[in-house]
Each structure stands twice: as structure tokens, then as C-alpha cells.
Amino acid sequence: MKQDGKIIKGVGGKYTVLCGGETVTARARGVFRHEQISPEVGDNVTVRIEQEGDAYIEDIHERKNLLIRPPMANLDYMFITASAAKPAPILATLDKLSAICVHSDIAPVFVITKCDLDAAMGERLAKLYGHSGFPVFTLSAEDGEGIEELRAFLGENLPGKTAAFAGASGIGKSTLLNALFPELGLATGGISERIARGKHTTRHVELFSALGGMVADTPGFSMLDFMRFDFMTAEDLPYAFPEIEPYLGRCRYTKCTHLCEDGCAIVEAVQNGEIEPSRHESYVELYNILKDKKEWKKVPH
Ligand SMILES: Nc1nc2c(ncn2[C@@H]2O[C@H](COP(=O)(O)OP(=O)(O)OP(=O)(O)O)[C@@H](O)[C@H]2O)c(=O)[nH]1
Ligand SMILES: [Mg+2]
Ligand SMILES: [Zn+2]
Known part of the structure; x- marks a missing residue:
């Protein structure tokens, strides 16, 4: 028998899947490991329940994120x-x-x-x-x-x-x-x-x-958890700051990185008090981490 559901918990390779109103405890099929995909909480999945009662996650549906x-x-x-x-x-x-x-x-x-x-x-x-x-x-x-x-x-x-x-x-x-x-x-x-x-x-x-x-x-972060940051490219970064986005395209240089260049509309907005200085500082810090990265690399997990 097959059922669709959502993973609500996963501990030690055992997943709790909410199928309709019921929970099913399921294991992941070995095939996911070969594909370097592991089921995560929030995944919509198809579970196969065998006659003896064992249940396996057979398919992970396409993820939004x-x-x-x-x-x-x-x-x-x-x-x-x-x-x-x-x-x-x-x-x-x-x-x-x-x-x-x-x-x-x-x-x-x-x-x-x-x-x-x-x-x-x-x-x-x-x-x-x-x-x-x-x-x-x-x-x-x-x-x-x-x-x-x-x-x-x-x-x-x-x-x-x-x-x-x-x-x-x-x-x-x-x-x-x-x-x-x-x-x-x-x-x-x-x-x-x-x-x-x-x-x-x-x-x-x-x-x-x-x-x-x-x-x-969710478990709280420790100090080390956010050391890596390679989820996007430097070009994507301005779009990840909603208050920066409206100023894009208004800088003097088309290749402006918005760090400190003259004629940068974002730096000006920081100076005018329109953008919060601490947010721009974080932008600069993240930009410097991302700038050497050429293309988005999928992080194995
Ligand atoms: N004064 C005060 N203390 C609070 C408040 N909210 C939580 N605490 C206390 O903060 C401590 C930690 O609370 P938790 O809810 O366990 O914190 P958590 O974010 O779930 O921590 P992790 O599970 O380790 O990620 C407890 O001693 C709480 O009583 C609050 O609004 N005011
Ligand atoms: Mg907690
Ligand atoms: Zn700029």
C-alpha cells in the first residue's frame, strides 16, 4: 500500500510521516543515499507500507526549497x-x-x-x-x-x-x-x-x-553554525536584502558592488539613514565571503 504524507520528524534514520490524520514511522530507501539526497522534515513524500507493517519512504516530492x-x-x-x-x-x-x-x-x-x-x-x-x-x-x-x-x-x-x-x-x-x-x-x-x-x-x-x-x-544555533555561507552568488546577494533591491540600477557604475564605491546609491542610502548601517555591514561581510565563488554549488548534507 502506498500513501502520501509529510515528514514531521526524523531521528536516527527513522522518519515520522503524517499521512492524513495518522502518523507512520518509516525508513528511507537506500537509493536516496546513493543519490546524496536525504529526506528532511517538511518533505512531502510517498510511503510504501509493506504487509508486515514495515514502511519505507519511496519518493521525495519536488521541493520548494x-x-x-x-x-x-x-x-x-x-x-x-x-x-x-x-x-x-x-x-x-x-x-x-x-x-x-x-x-x-x-x-x-x-x-x-x-x-x-x-x-x-x-x-x-x-x-x-x-x-x-x-x-x-x-x-x-x-x-x-x-x-x-x-x-x-x-x-x-x-x-x-x-x-x-x-x-x-x-x-x-x-x-x-x-x-x-x-x-x-x-x-x-x-x-x-x-x-x-x-x-x-x-x-x-x-x-x-x-x-x-x-x-x-528547531534546535538553537551555536556560535559555529553560520560559518559557512555559500548558498548563493555575490550577484544574488543584493536581491536577498529587500531594502537594498529598490536602489539597484541607480549606482554610477553598472558593475558597482555596493561596498564603498563613489556614486553607489546603496552607500548613499546608508549615509542618508534610509538603509540601516548594520544591515549594510552584514551585506559587506557576506559579499566578501561570496565574491570568489563563481557559481552556485550545491551543498551536500
Ligand atoms: N525573562 C524571560 N525569560 C524567558 C523568556 N522566554 C524564555 N525564557 C527563558 O529562557 C530560557 C531558555 O528558553 P528555551 O525556550 O528553552 O529556549 P530555546 O530557544 O528553545 O533554546 P534551545 O532549545 O536550546 O534552542 C528558559 O529558562 C526560559 O524560561 C521571556 O520572554 N522572558
Ligand atoms: Mg528549544
Ligand atoms: Zn552600488
């Missing part, structure tokens, strides 16, 4: 989550993740948690990312502030779609998902006080059905 971190396929929304404090937000990481999402046709939404700890930082980040053209939610799972607004956004946008919450370890992704959807009962962890870092409490990506769509909790 695929991310390495978090390892997921077919995302529509990414809730890029950062905390106002403990651990402090790292803008370069947030900008990398948003660039990867835009490039992959995933709509980024910024969520700033723990605003009870540092409301001013929450406001600063909201202004920064709001000005850069993204939806932003500031909230606190501790006192409930801002949770209803995010729930309303999800109620409107999640039906029929797949979303993930991603960001550094310890910023409160699982705590927030529990506040939004108490029935999930996700494990949450503390913060190591000495270094103010998370403890990697969430170990696996898992998709949950909610509000007529699907939403994933």
Missing part, C-alpha cells in the same frame, strides 16, 4: 527569533539567516523575545528590522506581552503553510511555542549563567499541526 540550518524543506515562513537579552542578539547571524530565507523564497518574520528583560533593546531591534522591511514582533513569554499579536498573525498567515522558529540556543523558542500553543508541552531549558548561552535543550526539528498549518520548533 531546502535549508541546511535548520535542516528543513518546503518552508513558507521563517520566524527569525532573537532575544533582547540573555543571550544577546548577534545581528550578523540574523542578517545571514534572513538573506538565506529571502533567497530561498521563505518569508522572514522577526520575533524578539525576552523584552521583559530589556525593553529598550527590544525596541531597537524592532525599529532596525521594521525599517528594513520585515514584519517584527516584540514580546515576552514571561509576562505574556505581545503574544496575542503574534498569535493573530499566525491565525491569519499559517493556514495551509509551513513555518519554523529558528535562532540561537536559549532565546526562548520552545517557551514561546508553549505560550502560543500550550498543548505542545515542549521541553525548555535554562541559560548557563556564566557565559549567558543556551543549553541546546531542543535536539530535533519537529513540525506540529497548528491553526490549519504546520509550525516547527
Whole structure:
């Protein structure tokens, strides 16, 4: 018997596939390994269920997109989550993740948690990312502030779609998902006080059905996770920054790289306060990583 479904979890080569209302535990067929494709959470698949009850993923349907971190396929929304404090937000990481999402046709939404700890930082980040053209939610799972607004956004946008919450370890992704959807009962962890870092409490990506769509909790990033960045070419990069795109074509030199050239419309927009300086700094950092790369190379995973 064959059934179509969606992978909601994958641990140690065993995949949980949601087929209709039922879950099936399936293994991947060996053929995927030869093809260097591995099934990922979010994949739409065909499962073959044998008479003895063993189930195999037989086919992975065409993907809309695929991310390495978090390892997921077919995302529509990414809730890029950062905390106002403990651990402090790292803008370069947030900008990398948003660039990867835009490039992959995933709509980024910024969520700033723990605003009870540092409301001013929450406001600063909201202004920064709001000005850069993204939806932003500031909230606190501790006192409930801002949770209803995010729930309303999800109620409107999640039906029929797949979303993930991603960001550094310890910023409160699982705590927030529990506040939004108490029935999930996700494990949450503390913060190591000495270094103010998370403890990697969430170990696996898992998709949950909610509000007529699907939403994933994901393991927090560590400091090293975003070292590589070869998902696109330097030519693609300006299009991965929505606030830069409107200025393209207005620079003095047609081959402008928008780093610091005279007559660069983007550099001018930074100087005029139209583009946020930290966003341009991230653009420059990513450009320098990508500039020697000639063509897009598929990253094995
Ligand atoms: N003050 C405050 N603390 C919070 C808030 N949200 C979460 N926390 C605390 O932050 C710590 C980490 O929360 P988690 O939800 O486990 O963080 P996570 O992002 O899921 O972490 P990983 O699973 O490691 O990626 C816990 O001690 C939470 O109680 C908040 O809004 N305010
Ligand atoms: Mg977690
Ligand atoms: Zn330019």
C-alpha cells in the first residue's frame, strides 16, 4: 500500500510521516543515499507500507526549497527569533539567516523575545528590522506581552503553510511555542549563567499541526553554525536584502558592488539613514565571503 504524507520528524534514520490524520514511522530507501539526497522534515513524500507493517519512504516530492540550518524543506515562513537579552542578539547571524530565507523564497518574520528583560533593546531591534522591511514582533513569554499579536498573525498567515522558529540556543523558542500553543508541552531549558548561552535543550526539528498549518520548533544555533555561507552568488546577494533591491540600477557604475564605491546609491542610502548601517555591514561581510565563488554549488548534507 502506498500513501502520501509529510515528514514531521526524523531521528536516527527513522522518519515520522503524517499521512492524513495518522502518523507512520518509516525508513528511507537506500537509493536516496546513493543519490546524496536525504529526506528532511517538511518533505512531502510517498510511503510504501509493506504487509508486515514495515514502511519505507519511496519518493521525495519536488521541493520548494531546502535549508541546511535548520535542516528543513518546503518552508513558507521563517520566524527569525532573537532575544533582547540573555543571550544577546548577534545581528550578523540574523542578517545571514534572513538573506538565506529571502533567497530561498521563505518569508522572514522577526520575533524578539525576552523584552521583559530589556525593553529598550527590544525596541531597537524592532525599529532596525521594521525599517528594513520585515514584519517584527516584540514580546515576552514571561509576562505574556505581545503574544496575542503574534498569535493573530499566525491565525491569519499559517493556514495551509509551513513555518519554523529558528535562532540561537536559549532565546526562548520552545517557551514561546508553549505560550502560543500550550498543548505542545515542549521541553525548555535554562541559560548557563556564566557565559549567558543556551543549553541546546531542543535536539530535533519537529513540525506540529497548528491553526490549519504546520509550525516547527528547531534546535538553537551555536556560535559555529553560520560559518559557512555559500548558498548563493555575490550577484544574488543584493536581491536577498529587500531594502537594498529598490536602489539597484541607480549606482554610477553598472558593475558597482555596493561596498564603498563613489556614486553607489546603496552607500548613499546608508549615509542618508534610509538603509540601516548594520544591515549594510552584514551585506559587506557576506559579499566578501561570496565574491570568489563563481557559481552556485550545491551543498551536500
Ligand atoms: N525573562 C524571560 N525569560 C524567558 C523568556 N522566554 C524564555 N525564557 C527563558 O529562557 C530560557 C531558555 O528558553 P528555551 O525556550 O528553552 O529556549 P530555546 O530557544 O528553545 O533554546 P534551545 O532549545 O536550546 O534552542 C528558559 O529558562 C526560559 O524560561 C521571556 O520572554 N522572558
Ligand atoms: Mg528549544
Ligand atoms: Zn552600488
